Amino acid sequence: MIYREASDGLRNLLGIPAHYHIFFTGSATEIWERTIQNLVDQSSFHLVNGAFSKRFYETALQLNKRSLLIEVDPGQGFNGDIDIPSGTELIAVTHNETSTGVSLSPTFISSLRKKNSDALVVIDAVSSLPYPDFDYNAADAVFFSVQKGFGLPAGLGVWMVNDRCIERSQQLLARGITIGSYHTLPSLLATEKKYQTPETPNVLAIYLLSKVVSDMNRRGMGKIRKETEYKALILYQALDNRKDITAFVTDKALRSATVIVAETGNLTEKVRALLQENGLDPGDGYGTARHSQLRFANFPTHAREHFELIVDTLEKL
Amino acid sequence: MIYREASDGLRNLLGIPAHYHIFFTGSATEIWERTIQNLVDQSSFHLVNGAFSKRFYETALQLNKRSLLIEVDPGQGFNGDIDIPSGTELIAVTHNETSTGVSLSPTFISSLRKKNSDALVVIDAVSSLPYPDFDYNAADAVFFSVQKGFGLPAGLGVWMVNDRCIERSQQLLARGITIGSYHTLPSLLATEKKYQTPETPNVLAIYLLSKVVSDMNRRGMGKIRKETEYKALILYQALDNRKDITAFVTDKALRSATVIVAETGNLTEKVRALLQENGLDPGDGYGTARHSQLRFANFPTHAREHFELIVDTLEKL
Numbered sequence: 001m002i003y004r005e006a007s008d009g010l011r012n013l014l015g016i017p018a019h020y021h022i023f024f025t026g027s028a029t030e031i032w033e034r035t036i037q038n039l040v041d042q043s044s045f046h047l048v049n050g051a052f053s054k055r056f057y058e059t060a061l062q063l064n065k066r067s068l069l070i071e072v073d074p075g076q077g078f079n080g081d082i083d084i085p086s087g088t089e090l091i092a093v094t095h096n097e098t099s100t101g102v103s104l105s106p107t108f109i110s111s112l113r114k115k116n117s118d119a120l121v122v123i124d125a126v127s128s129l130p131y132p133d134f135d136y137n138a139a140d141a142v143f144f145s146v147q148k149g150f151g152l153p154a155g156l157g158v159w160m161v162n163d164r165c166i167e168r169s170q171q172l173l174a175r176g177i178t179i180g181s182y183h184t185l186p187s188l189l190a191t192e193k194k195y196q197t198p199e200t201p202n203v204l205a206i207y208l209l210s211k212v213v214s215d216m217n218r219r220g221m222g223k224i225r226k227e228t229e230y231k232a233l234i235l236y237q238a239l240d241n242r243k244d245i246t247a248f249v250t251d252k253a254l255r256s257a258t259v260i261v262a263e264t265g266n267l268t269e270k271v272r273a274l275l276q277e278n279g280l281d282p283g284d285g286y287g288t289a290r291h292s293q294l295r296f297a298n299f300p301t302h303a304r305e306h307f308e309l310i311v312d313t314l315e316k317l
Numbered sequence: 318m319i320y321r322e323a324s325d326g327l328r329n330l331l332g333i334p335a336h337y338h339i340f341f342t343g344s345a346t347e348i349w350e351r352t353i354q355n356l357v358d359q360s361s362f363h364l365v366n367g368a369f370s371k372r373f374y375e376t377a378l379q380l381n382k383r384s385l386l387i388e389v390d391p392g393q394g395f396n397g398d399i400d401i402p403s404g405t406e407l408i409a410v411t412h413n414e415t416s417t418g419v420s421l422s423p424t425f426i427s428s429l430r431k432k433n434s435d436a437l438v439v440i441d442a443v444s445s446l447p448y449p450d451f452d453y454n455a456a457d458a459v460f461f462s463v464q465k466g467f468g469l470p471a472g473l474g475v476w477m478v479n480d481r482c483i484e485r486s487q488q489l490l491a492r493g494i495t496i497g498s499y500h501t502l503p504s505l506l507a508t509e510k511k512y513q514t515p516e517t518p519n520v521l522a523i524y525l526l527s528k529v530v531s532d533m534n535r536r537g538m539g540k541i542r543k544e545t546e547y548k549a550l551i552l553y554q555a556l557d558n559r560k561d562i563t564a565f566v567t568d569k570a571l572r573s574a575t576v577i578v579a580e581t582g583n584l585t586e587k588v589r590a591l592l593q594e595n596g597l598d599p600g601d602g603y604g605t606a607r608h609s610q611l612r613f614a615n616f617p618t619h620a621r622e623h624f625e626l627i628v629d630t631l632e633k634l
Contacts, residue, residue: 025343026342026343026347026472026518026519027343027517028516029516030343030499030516032498032499033497033499036498058498059498059499062495062497062498063495063497064495145517147517154517154518154521155343155472155517155518155519155520155521156472156519176381178379178381180350180379180380181375181376181380182346182347182350182376184379199343199344199345199346199347200344200346200462200464200471200472201344201471202343202470202472202522203471203472204471204472204521205472
């Protein structure tokens with residue numbers, strides 16, 4: 001069974017506890033919407049530090065929730081105490097801001113749940129999983145899409161939710177609130193029991209995910225994490241060794257291991273051209289940083305030699 | 318551009334008028350939900366004659382609409398005058414009931430729009446397109462998923478809507494009604510202009526669709542329709558020539574060309590075994606008809622020789 005192979009494989013790879021369910025959707029963008037529909041009555045609370053965490057917040061507004069946010073500038077993040085209103089239904093955290101290369105520490109995220117035990121804590125881990133070692137017992141839902149860290153074609157979101165989420169959605173439904181149709185948590189749960197989905201899903205993507213996960217399980221997450229950290233370390237070191245090109249995220253505790261953003265300023269096109277000469281193709285900076293930054297994805301599929309070549313190229317600049 | 322190639326190709330293949338937009342979703346199941354969200358304020362009206370048309374209706378109820386239905390027994394359909402309440406916002410028609418093999422005539426569907434000019438007419442054409450020759454000017458939205466008539470892996474719904482649908486969704490939005498988040502018609506429209514999608518979509522499926530559509534355009538819809546009709550004709554004839562196995566749909570005007578359901582009764586397993594000996598694998602009957610019917614898909618990908626072999630096998634029974 002394709003569903004079961006992917007689901008069991010992920011559970012093993014990431015250490016997902018038994019009280020979590022693993023559901024498949026069309027995208028992580030869809031999961032933003034399903035999260036708000038299924039888990040929020042009046043309002044959610046969003047930690048916003050870039051374009052993607054902002055869109056999660058805006059999704060809640062589009063669904064007519066009176067959601068709140070705490071926002072910091074691009075390149076900044078969250079790590080200390082945050083004043084979250086009591087009675088908050090759901091706290092939405094973007095573990096890795098793909099737009100800025102800021103990553104929040106799993107320890108910080110766990111602290112949110114401990115200090116706000118009545119709220120559901122939901123982690124957007126789109127551009128970081130499988131790398132982060134989350135304490136799933138200190139969160140309620142975690143989700144990602146397969147085209148980032150799992151290196152697969154786009155078109156599949158993976159939504160991992162615990163029993164508290166299921167219960168919350170059932171409560172909303174019992175009160176006559178619409179929580180959607182085919183992709184509600186109760187509907188996903190009913191079909192998951194048979195390792196099926198409510199709709200005819202992207203079977204090919206689920207199949208490919210099961211194979212990639214199986215391969216990652218063979219390599220082992222310990223090794224994958226170490227390699228990810230090595231590749232990030234040498235690139236950040238190369239950036240820290242220069243003055244003309246720097247790491248956009250200055251607070252080392254907030255630097256993402258999986259999306260590394262270089263502040264390249266006027267040198268952007270020169271750096272890009274040099275990298276391209278060596279067969280390397282960095283991503284554009286996001287949005288308004290399009291012409292002043294370059295972004296380097298550091299996923300399990302990116303080879304160590306690849307990063308050593310980036311570093312060599314930057315050193316020759 | 319992949320989106321544009323698929324979109325232009327479909328427009329050419331099916332004769333979609335210029336005032337239609339072509340959008341991509343995760344599934345046709347999603348389109349049931351998006352249709353109700355984006356186009357219905359209070360209630361929709363559903364023509365129900367099987368499990369799939371029923372689920373479309375139930376989707377509306379799940380979204381807290383006070384929708385209405387007219388329902389006939391499995392194997393029956395609609396072709397005469399139907400009493401639709403004045404002021405109906407949207408009429409939902411399932412062109413081809415995959416569960417029973419009943420197909421409504423495009424002329425009948427066009428008559429609905431003519432008699433109810435204020436209502437939007439929405440056609441679920443999941444298991445029939447590209448075969449039917451709809452008058453798109455006598456409908457407002459038509460949708461399908463790619464794993465049926467286009468023979469592709471599942472995970473992509475195609476939603477074709479006209480400007481009346483766009484306007485209706487904009488009106489609901491202006492009144493403060495939530496119509497969803499990323500997959501609202503205004504959001505799909507804004508990104509369609511750049512041949513993009515609101516989320517990272519199933520790019521591989523859109524790409525494959527563009528290639529299959531291009532191939533169908535080379536063969537020509539005239540030829541594809543004639544072949545479909547030939548294959549359907551010989552199978553229905555073979556069924557009509559027997560007494561022990563019959564066509565489930567008795568009204569010839571309602572018989573689907575693309576999903577042919579045989580009432581096989583006690584012979585079901587015997588017929589299935591005989592077909593399988595010849596390398597043919599018929600589908601189960603749907604739901605409670607699982608052990609008394611067999612279903613034969615007749616899509617462009619199914620060869621003429623394939624159907625001749627089915628007929629030969631049935632004749633030897």
